Amino acid sequence: MRGMLVGGAVALLLVAMAAPVAAAPKSGCPATASGWAETSVGAATDRIWPGLLDPSAFPGGPSDLEAVIAAEDRNDDGDVCLLVMWGEALNPRSHWYRVGIEILGSPTEQFFVHDNTANAAGG
Numbered sequence: 001m002r003g004m005l006v007g008g009a010v011a012l013l014l015v016a017m018a019a020p021v022a023a024a025p026k027s028g029c030p031a032t033a034s035g036w037a038e039t040s041v042g043a044a045t046d047r048i049w050p051g052l053l054d055p056s057a058f059p060g061g062p063s064d065l066e067a068v069i070a071a072e073d074r075n076d077d078g079d080v081c082l083l084v085m086w087g088e089a090l091n092p093r094s095h096w097y098r099v100g101i102e103i104l105g106s107p108t109e110q111f112f113v114h115d116n117t118a119n120a121a122g123g
Helices: 002-023 042-049 062-072 095-102
Strands: 035-041 079-086 109-115
Touching: 035 042, 042 062, 042 079, 042 109, 062 109
Parallel strands: none
Antiparallel strands: 035 079, 079 109
């Protein structure tokens, strides 16, 4: 009986010690080499707004876009991860390259935003 109590106490101690470590948030963005960069919600808005092909999706202007980006900031630290794809790396023969040139005067870009904390609460 005493052996079971000692064994149970050791197991409980190990679980109690591991719990705070497991709860610690993982912050930051994927590796810089992958193209992701950590930036503020405002800076992400400033970077994305001029590259929108159809800004009418945000009738309130940049402030509407900023609200959408801020909704991705699940840990409310004011920072998000931003990935910009295509742009100059897009094939010049691509349809989307030409659309960007015609509308914006530069190749089309894609923007991806997610929270900078890997295990942030939320949907």
